[in-house]
Amino acid sequence: MKFNQYEYQRPDMEQVEVNYTNSIAAVQSATSSEEAIEAVKQVQSLQKSLDTQNQLVGIRHSIDTRDTFYEEESAFWDENSPLIEKWQNEYYQAILTSDYLEAITEYVSKPFIQMAENSMKVFDPKIIPLLQTENKLSTEYSKLLASAAIEYKGETYNLSGLAAFQQSIDRDERKAVTQLSSNFFSDNLDELDRIYDELVKTRNQIALELGFKDFIEVGYLRMNRLDYNREDVEVYRQEVLKHVVPLSEEIFKRQAKRIGIEDLKYYDLNLEYVDGNAKPIGTPEEIVQSGVKMYHELSPETGEFIDFMVEKELLDLVTKPGKQGGGYCTYIPDYKSPYIFSNFNGTSGDVDVLTHEAGHAFQVYQSRWIETPEVIWPTFESCEIHSMSMEFIAWPWMELFFGDQTDKYKYSHLASGVTFLPYGVLVDHFQHEVYEKPNMTPEERRQTWRKLEKMYNPWKDYDGDTYFENGGFWMKQGHIFASPFYYIDYTLAQVCAFQFWKRTQIDQDETAWEDYLNICRLGGTQSFLQIVETANLKSPFEEGSLTAVIETIREYLNGISDEALQTK
Ligand SMILES: [Zn+2]
Numbered sequence: 001m002k003f004n005q006y007e008y009q010r011p012d013m014e015q016v017e018v019n020y021t022n023s024i025a026a027v028q029s030a031t032s033s034e035e036a037i038e039a040v041k042q043v044q045s046l047q048k049s050l051d052t053q054n055q056l057v058g059i060r061h062s063i064d065t066r067d068t069f070y071e072e073e074s075a076f077w078d079e080n081s082p083l084i085e086k087w088q089n090e091y092y093q094a095i096l097t098s099d100y101l102e103a104i105t106e107y108v109s110k111p112f113i114q115m116a117e118n119s120m121k122v123f124d125p126k127i128i129p130l131l132q133t134e135n136k137l138s139t140e141y142s143k144l145l146a147s148a149a150i151e152y153k154g155e156t157y158n159l160s161g162l163a164a165f166q167q168s169i170d171r172d173e174r175k176a177v178t179q180l181s182s183n184f185f186s187d188n189l190d191e192l193d194r195i196y197d198e199l200v201k202t203r204n205q206i207a208l209e210l211g212f213k214d215f216i217e218v219g220y221l222r223m224n225r226l227d228y229n230r231e232d233v234e235v236y237r238q239e240v241l242k243h244v245v246p247l248s249e250e251i252f253k254r255q256a257k258r259i260g261i262e263d264l265k266y267y268d269l270n271l272e273y274v275d276g277n278a279k280p281i282g283t284p285e286e287i288v289q290s291g292v293k294m295y296h297e298l299s300p301e302t303g304e305f306i307d308f309m310v311e312k313e314l315l316d317l318v319t320k321p322g323k324q325g326g327g328y329c330t331y332i333p334d335y336k337s338p339y340i341f342s343n344f345n346g347t348s349g350d351v352d353v354l355t356h357e358a359g360h361a362f363q364v365y366q367s368r369w370i371e372t373p374e375v376i377w378p379t380f381e382s383c384e385i386h387s388m389s390m391e392f393i394a395w396p397w398m399e400l401f402f403g404d405q406t407d408k409y410k411y412s413h414l415a416s417g418v419t420f421l422p423y424g425v426l427v428d429h430f431q432h433e434v435y436e437k438p439n440m441t442p443e444e445r446r447q448t449w450r451k452l453e454k455m456y457n458p459w460k461d462y463d464g465d466t467y468f469e470n471g472g473f474w475m476k477q478g479h480i481f482a483s484p485f486y487y488i489d490y491t492l493a494q495v496c497a498f499q500f501w502k503r504t505q506i507d508q509d510e511t512a513w514e515d516y517l518n519i520c521r522l523g524g525t526q527s528f529l530q531i532v533e534t535a536n537l538k539s540p541f542e543e544g545s546l547t548a549v550i551e552t553i554r555e556y557l558n559g560i561s562d563e564a565l566q567t568k
Pocket of ligand 1: 356360384387
C-alpha cells in the first residue's frame with residue numbers, strides 16, 4: 001500500500017472519550033500485572049490510531065495547504081488535541097499510582113515512567129493562566145520577527161530573505177544587509193525587551209508556584225533530561241571552551257585568509273568561499289537515485305529501509321505550489337511508516353535531507369517494533385545523534401552528490417559542526433544566568449550575553465555596531481524565547497556524531513556501524529547517557545571527552561589544502 005492509500009478517518013471524539021475512560025479505569029482496577037498491562041495495551045492502540053489520523057492530516061495539509069478538506073481537518077485536530085492531552089495525563093497518573101507499576105515499567109520502559117513523572121511535576125492546574133501567558137508571549141515574539149519588512153535595493157525582504165545576501169562576495173553589501181538586520185532589532189528593542197522580561201518573570205513564577213528553586217529545574221524536566229544535571233552541563237561547557245573554541249578560532253583565521261580579508265568582521269563570517277559553497281549535481285530525481293544507491297551499498301538494513309520509503313512514496317522532497325516551507329521527518333504508527341518532507345532548493349541542504357532527515361527516519365523504522373508510542377523516538381538530544389551521525393556515516397558516498405566539490409562539502413560540513421558548538425553552548429550558558437537571576441534588568445542581560453559571547457565567540461568583531469556591541473545578538477535566537485534550554489541538545493548530539501565520524505571515517509572501526517544500528521533499534525527505551533554507553537561513545541560530561549576527537553578533526557581539516565577547496 002502506498003502513502004496516498006493510507007486511510008484518513010476523523011475519529012468520533014465521544015467514542016474516543018468512552019474508550020479512554022474505560023481503558024484508564026481498567027488500568028486502575030487491574031487485579032494482576034497481566035490485567036494492568038492488557039489495559040495499557042488498550043490505551044496504546046487508541047493512542048496509535050489517534051496519532052495515525054493526526055499525522056496523516058498534518059502531512060497532507062503541509063503538502064498542499066490549499067486543500068480545504070485537510071485544512072478543516074487540521075482545525076479539528078488543533079481544537080481536540082488539548083482534550084487528548086488531558087486524557088493522556090489521566091492515563092499517566094493511573095500508571096504511576098498503579099499497584100503493578102513495576103511490571104508496567106518493564107513493559108513500557110523506564111524512560112517512559114520518568115517522562116510521565118516529569119510531566120506531572122511541571123504541571124498543576126493552578127499554573128494554567130501562567131502557561132497561557134507564556135504561550136502568548138512566545139507567539140508575540142515570532143509575530144514580531146515575522147513582521148519584518150526590510151527595504152533593500154527597491155525590494156522588500158523578511159529576515160531570512162535578507163540573510164541570503166550575507167553570503168554576497170561584495171563586502172559592502174554584506175555589511176549593509178547585516179546592518180539592516182541589526183537595525184530591525186534595535187528599532188524593536190523596547191518591545192523585545194518587554195516580551196523577554198515578561199517571559200522570564202512568568203517562567204520564574206511558574207517554577208515558584210510548582211515548588212522549585214528556579215526555572216532551570218523546570219526547564220530540565222520539560223526537556224526530559226533523564227540522567228544528567230546542571231553540574232554535568234557545566235563540565236561540558238568547560239570542555240568546549242578548552243578544546244573547541246581554539247579550533248574554531250583557527251577555522252575562522254583560515255577562512256579570512258581564503259576569502260582574502262585581514263580583519264574578519266561579523267559580516268564576513270557567513271562567506272566561506274568566494275566561489276560559492278559546494279552544490280549537489282543533478283536533478284532532484286537524480287539526487288534521490290544517488291541516495292537509493294548509497295543506502296543499498298551502506299548496509300542491508302539501510303537498503304531495505306530506503307526501498308520501503310520509495311516504494312510506499314513516503315518522501316515528498318521537491319518544492320511545489322501550495323507546499324509548506326521547511327522540512328521534517330515524522331512517523332505514522334499504524335502503518336509503521338516514517339515520512340520525510342522537504343523543499344529542495346539546489347543547495348547542499350538537499351543532500352542533508354537524504355542523510356540527516358533520513359537518519360531520523362531510519363532510526364524510527366528500526367524501532368518500529370516498540371509498542372509504546374512515547375518511546376519510539378528518544379529524547380531530543382539523543383534523536384539528533386542518529387541524524388547527525390548518519391550525515392557522517394554517509395561520507396564515503398558524497399562524491400555521488402558533489403563530484404569534484406566533495407572536499408569542499410566535507411570541509412564545510414565538519415568545520416561548521418565545530419564552530420557551531422561554542423555558539424550552542426553560549427546560548428545555553430546565557431539562559432542559566434538569566435533564570436538564576438530572574439530580576440536582572442534587560443541591560444544587565446545584554447551585558448551578561450556580551451561577556452559570555454567574548455568567551456565563547458572571541459572571533460566576533462562587530463565593527464562598531466552598537467546594537468550587537470551592547471549584547472543584543474541573542475534576540476535573533478528564537479529558541480531563547482520559545483524553547484528554553486533546548487539549544488544545547490544539538491551540540492550534545494553533535495559531539496556524539498563527531499565520535500561516529502572518527503570511528504567510521506578515520507579509525508575504520510568495524511564495530512561502529514553495529515553500534516549505530518543498535519541505538520537505532522533501541523529508540524527511546526534508553527536515556528541519553530545509556531544510549532551513549534550502548535553506542536560505545538564517550539559521555540560529553542566527562543572531563544577530557546572531547547580531547548581526542550577534536551584533535552583528529554583538526555588534523556583532518558589541516559589535511560585538506562585550500563587549493564582543494566577551490567571549484568575546479
Ligand atoms: Zn534533526
